[in-house]
Amino acid sequence: MRINISFMLNGSEVVVEVEGHHRLIDVLRDQLGLTGTKEGCGKGECGACSVLVDGRAVNACLYPALEAEGRSVTTIEGLRGPNNELSTVQQAFVDQGAIQCGFCTPGMIMSAKALLDSNPDPTEEEIRSALLGNLCRCTGYVQIVEAVRQAAVQLRDKP
Amino acid sequence: MTDFHYIGKETKRPAGPDKAAGKAHYIHDLVRPGMLFGKIKFSEHPHAHIKNIDISRAERLPGVKAVITAYNTPELRIGFLRDNFALKKDKVRQYRDEVAAVAATDPETAEEAIRLITVEYEPLPGIFSPHDALKDGAPLVHETDARGRARSDNVLPLRFHHESGDLEVGRSAASHSAEGEFSTPLVQQCCMGTAGCIAEFSMSNNLTIWAKTQIPFLAQRDFNRALSDMGLGGRNTRVIVPTLGGGFGSGLDTHTYEYIAILLAFQTGRPVKIVYTRDEEFAFLSPRQSTHTRIIQGCDSEGRLTFRHVEVLQDNGAYTSWGATYPSVMMLPATSLYRVPNVYFDSKLVYTNNTYCQAMRGYGNPELTWALESNMDELAGEAGIDPADFRMINCNEPGETTPMGLKVSTCGLKECLESVAEKLDWKKKHGKGKRRGVGMASLMHVGGSGRIYRSDASGLIIKLDDFGNANVYYGGIEMGQGLHTFLTQAVAEALGIRPENVIINPTDTGTCPWDVGTHASRGAFMAGNTAILAAEKLRRRIFEFAEELFPKEVAKNIKKLQKKDPDFKAPDFDVAAAAKRDRFELKDGFIFIKDAPAEGYMRVELGRLLRAIHFRNQGQMLTADVFYDPPNELPDFEKGYGNISATYAYGAQGAEVEVDTETGEVEIIRMAAAHDVGKVLNPQTLKGQIYGALAQGVGYALYEEIQSHEGRILNPDFRDYKIPGTLDMNFPIDLEFIETDDEYGPFGSKGVGEPGLVPTAPAIANAIYDAVGVRVHDLPITPEKILAALNKK
Numbered sequence: 011m012r013i014n015i016s017f018m019l020n021g022s023e024v025v026v027e028v029e030g031h032h033r034l035i036d037v038l039r040d041q042l043g044l045t046g047t048k049e050g051c052g053k054g055e056c057g058a059c060s061v062l063v064d065g066r067a068v069n070a071c072l073y074p075a076l077e078a079e080g081r082s083v084t085t086i087e088g089l090r091g092p093n094n095e096l097s098t099v100q101q102a103f104v105d106q107g108a109i110q111c112g113f114c115t116p117g118m119i120m121s122a123k124a125l126l127d128s129n130p131d132p133t134e135e136e137i138r139s140a141l142l143g144n145l146c147r148c149t150g151y152v153q154i155v156e157a158v159r160q161a162a163v164q165l166r167d168k169p
Numbered sequence: 170m171t172d173f174h175y176i177g178k179e180t181k182r183p184a185g186p187d188k189a190a191g192k193a194h195y196i197h198d199l200v201r202p203g204m205l206f207g208k209i210k211f212s213e214h215p216h217a218h219i220k221n222i223d224i225s226r227a228e229r230l231p232g233v234k235a236v237i238t239a240y241n242t243p244e245l246r247i248g249f250l251r252d253n254f255a256l257k258k259d260k261v262r263q264y265r266d267e268v269a270a271v272a273a274t275d276p277e278t279a280e281e282a283i284r285l286i287t288v289e290y291e292p293l294p295g296i297f298s299p300h301d302a303l304k305d306g307a308p309l310v311h312e313t314d315a316r317g318r319a320r321s322d323n324v325l326p327l328r329f330h331h332e333s334g335d336l337e338v339g340r341s342a343a344s345h346s347a348e349g350e351f352s353t354p355l356v357q358q359c360c361m362g363t364a365g366c367i368a369e370f371s372m373s374n375n376l377t378i379w380a381k382t383q384i385p386f387l388a389q390r391d392f393n394r395a396l397s398d399m400g401l402g403g404r405n406t407r408v409i410v411p412t413l414g415g416g417f418g419s420g421l422d423t424h425t426y427e428y429i430a431i432l433l434a435f436q437t438g439r440p441v442k443i444v445y446t447r448d449e450e451f452a453f454l455s456p457r458q459s460t461h462t463r464i465i466q467g468c469d470s471e472g473r474l475t476f477r478h479v480e481v482l483q484d485n486g487a488y489t490s491w492g493a494t495y496p497s498v499m500m501l502p503a504t505s506l507y508r509v510p511n512v513y514f515d516s517k518l519v520y521t522n523n524t525y526c527q528a529m530r531g532y533g534n535p536e537l538t539w540a541l542e543s544n545m546d547e548l549a550g551e552a553g554i555d556p557a558d559f560r561m562i563n564c565n566e567p568g569e570t571t572p573m574g575l576k577v578s579t580c581g582l583k584e585c586l587e588s589v590a591e592k593l594d595w596k597k598k599h600g601k602g603k604r605r606g607v608g609m610a611s612l613m614h615v616g617g618s619g620r621i622y623r624s625d626a627s628g629l630i631i632k633l634d635d636f637g638n639a640n641v642y643y644g645g646i647e648m649g650q651g652l653h654t655f656l657t658q659a660v661a662e663a664l665g666i667r668p669e670n671v672i673i674n675p676t677d678t679g680t681c682p683w684d685v686g687t688h689a690s691r692g693a694f695m696a697g698n699t700a701i702l703a704a705e706k707l708r709r710r711i712f713e714f715a716e717e718l719f720p721k722e723v724a725k726n727i728k729k730l731q732k733k734d735p736d737f738k739a740p741d742f743d744v745a746a747a748a749k750r751d752r753f754e755l756k757d758g759f760i761f762i763k764d765a766p767a768e769g770y771m772r773v774e775l776g777r778l779l780r781a782i783h784f785r786n787q788g789q790m791l792t793a794d795v796f797y798d799p800p801n802e803l804p805d806f807e808k809g810y811g812n813i814s815a816t817y818a819y820g821a822q823g824a825e826v827e828v829d830t831e832t833g834e835v836e837i838i839r840m841a842a843a844h845d846v847g848k849v850l851n852p853q854t855l856k857g858q859i860y861g862a863l864a865q866g867v868g869y870a871l872y873e874e875i876q877s878h879e880g881r882i883l884n885p886d887f888r889d890y891k892i893p894g895t896l897d898m899n900f901p902i903d904l905e906f907i908e909t910d911d912e913y914g915p916f917g918s919k920g921v922g923e924p925g926l927v928p929t930a931p932a933i934a935n936a937i938y939d940a941v942g943v944r945v946h947d948l949p950i951t952p953e954k955i956l957a958a959l960n961k962k
Contacts (some may be wrong), residue, residue: 014937021931023430039198040833044191044196045191045197046190046191046192047191048197048361048362048414049197050196050361050362050363050447051447051886052446053447053887053888055447055886055887056447058361058570060606080727082954085191086191087190087191088188088410089190092441096186097189100186100189101189103185103189103931104181104182104185104189106706107179107182107853107854107856107857109180109185109189109361110181110187110649110651110861111361111412111413111415111416111648111649112184112185112188112189112193112412112414112649113186113195113362113414113415114361115189115358115513116189116191125675132558132819134899135899137895138374138895138896139896140755140894141895142893142894142895143893145361145887145892146361147358147359147360147361147415147725147861147865147892148361148415148649148650148857148861149857149860149861149864150857150860150861150862150863150864150893150898150902151244151860151864151894151895151898152856152860152898153853153856153857153860153901154895155895159215166599
């Protein structure tokens with residue numbers, strides 16, 4: 011059975027027709043063409059599909075599309091500013107060399123954003139714990155942790 | 170030391186912002202008009218005869234456009250021994266054998282169609298260990314070879330062997346010896362972006378394939394051969410490489426799913442996409458081979474190695490991919506890590522009914538170094554010599570020619586060992602026991618590409634445009650390691666323009682010159698050397714044209730200034746007389762005469778000069794193409810001799826660990842790594858390579874293992890196949906780069922892509938031994954194995 015749902019996506023309201031078994035990632039990637047959210051495992055084990063639902067990081071591959079009704083969803087596409095500007099967290103990943111193949115990057119950045127939104131001054135332990143569900147095979151995480159630290163400092167210094 | 174503008178700087182990754190914004194397009198994100206979705210039906214037995222395949226129900230499912238098997242398609246033999254088939258006929262030899270495939274209008278229909286295919290099998294006895302494969306009367310995995318000749322055993326017809334010196338002399342000269350047997354497991358590359366492709370035919374039957382590959386040109390050759398086998402002889406393949414979600418060796422061969430997509434695309438006349446799910450990737454993509462190594466080494470009373478005997482047995486699985494040639498790399502450390510005069514190396518590869526294997530980062534070197542460097546500590550123990558001192562006594566030195574004929578141009582191993590010992594506070598911490606310990610291990614690897622084909626070359630084209638940009642066409646693969654970052658720096662440095670004016674074009678066999686592939690840590694070495702050669706060509710031509718055109722442009726500059734300021738007087742310098750090709754310089758995108766007054770108006774922007782060269786009668790546009798084949802040799806692998814690489818990379822890593830003797834858990838307190846990289850090209854990407862490789866080494870050491878029972882993969886997901894996460898890597902890594910300024914490397918550098926994971930596992934194992942006095946010989950070193958060893962003690 012197909013059902014219409016509406017939710018806020020990156021600040022604008024969208025209405026989509028979904029089926030009960032559709033996952034949020036299917037709606038984002040296949041129906042809405044937002045391919046920035048990556049599917050790395052389909053089982054909630056790698057975090058490549060992390061998006062924010064009402065400000066909380068969730069795995070879009072486990073999240074039922076129907077559950078998005080009336081909620082606010084933020085994807086990697088929603089972080090970019092006007093005139094093609096990267097957000098502070100995104101820029102920090104570029105600056106610190108935290109990106110290699112980049113497949114885990116959007117999910118990693120969304121988890122980092124969720125952390126910094128709720129905890130502006132995280133310790134290294136808190137950064138590592140917040141990113142526990144996001145796997146990266148390229149970097150060994152050192153420069154990713156440095157990127158989150160840089161973003162935290164810059165966001166705190168922002169007026 | 171040359172004064173570099175961009176080499177050694179932290180130039181940013183060109184695709185970084187797109188990747189951070191979710192705008193980089195991986196195979197998963199690509200869509201072609203009219204595209205169908207392919208899905209594969211895999212075997213339900215590890216070894217069986219195929220009695221019947223019923224595809225009738227799948228064919229009737231609405232939305233299904235093609236159902237193919239080996240019985241309704243041309244036979245496509247694949248693999249370098251031609252022992253594999255795109256689709257299997259008569260017999261399956263592993264659980265991942267492809268028996269049928271479908272193309273449908275959406276992925277759900279394709280999946281449903283696969284479920285509707287039924288296959289009748291007659292099971293056969295299987296072989297699941299290489300030791301069983303060697304037993305008398307063992308079932309044959311392949312009854313015949315590719316030419317149809319009967320086979321009598323399961324041993325592959327590949328010989329990698331080396332003997333040098335006299336082993337008996339070495340044995341009698343030894344005061345101490347140590348023997349050990351070591352094994353390594355099947356390990357998955359675990360690219361975060363799974364494997365996949367899109368195949369599409371034009372009406373002239375030329376094929377375009379978007380492939381997740383590290384070898385676009387060898388893939389083109391393989392696919393052209395398949396086209397020929399499909400009755401499309403003379404037709405051509407264009408391989409386009411999208412953004413890669415990791416490589417790590419997984420792209421060093423063509424894959425069955427690619428041939429299946431090609432067959433489906435031809436049959437339907439529509440583009441067909443096949444992308445593996447994570448479960449499929451674990452179960453049906455080739456992992457790193459498992460190995461069993463027996464090693465004996467001996468040394469004299471002074472601690473000098475007198476002999477080394479190494480035998481390796483590898484489980485090839487059911488078919489042969491390039492991974493079968495691991496021993497071509499294993500023989501490097503076996504013959505040439507440390508100075509050892511008498512060496513025996515032999516390897517045997519056998520077929521089993523396990524999943525077949527392929528390349529992964531390090532390509533045999535981590536497997537061999539695991540045995541060698543663990544055994545070095547065992548021998549040091551026998552000889553009563555500190556393991557760090559023992560390594561220093563036997564350390565390689567620049568200028569050596571090793572028993573394999575490797576010519577060591579530069580070697581920083583000694584400095585690497587000293588660095589690691591110092592960082593670990595070795596003298597104070599080693600040998601104290603009490604559940605805390607330190608350990609170290611060394612590595613050597615190819616550092617100047619590695620010739621394993623007749624050609625070890627790379628081509629590169631630079632096309633200058635009217636705006637001073639260098640458009641680069643290069644066949645090497647950016648898979649995350651930072652090849653395009655360095656290529657940008659190298660072109661900017663060698664040509665004399667700014668990095669923002671270097672544009673790296675997508676890898677495409679239709680536009681880029683030939684390249685053997687991005688393997689053997691050769692990416693930066695080859696990209697740098699080709700960039701330098703192409704830049705030299707362009708600079709020569711630019712300076713030739715400048716003799717005539719530069720003075721005219723400077724005259725225009727001066728005229729403009731005089732218009733603004735009538736009193737302006739140009740200095741007394743005869744530009745026309747000085748405008749000689751060998752007196753020009755190009756830097757940061759400006760051309761000038763080296764000894765002219767350093768005034769702004771005496772410089773001409775490159776784009777302006779290029780426009781002057783272009784827009785006039787019989788004008789020209791400047792393009793340079795180069796093809797570079799490095800100064801190395803294709804070894805005779807049966808004799809184990811030949812200088813396979815132009816230069817060699819060295820390094821050492823060390824670990825401090827704490828072992829919980831109640832649970833067997835190992836905690837890494839910290840790690841140290843020192844690598845001879847020749848020259849640091851970009852500190853940020855270089856650190857990223859070592860941190861990332863070291864993390865893979867930690868996984869290899871402590872927990873990564875594909876578990877299987879009678880050929881069936883038991884842990885095809887990240888819950889049961891653990892790779893290191895943020896908390897597993899929560900320890901300091903103290904990194905140091907040793908610069909040896911190699912004469913063959915671009916700007917003095919050596920390859921570094923693989924070395925970072927080569928010595929990690931033995932360094933950790935040696936630290937565990939130092940902590941609790943037990944040695945685990947079989948990777949991964951799980952808590953269960955440590956407890957079992959402690960209980961035995």
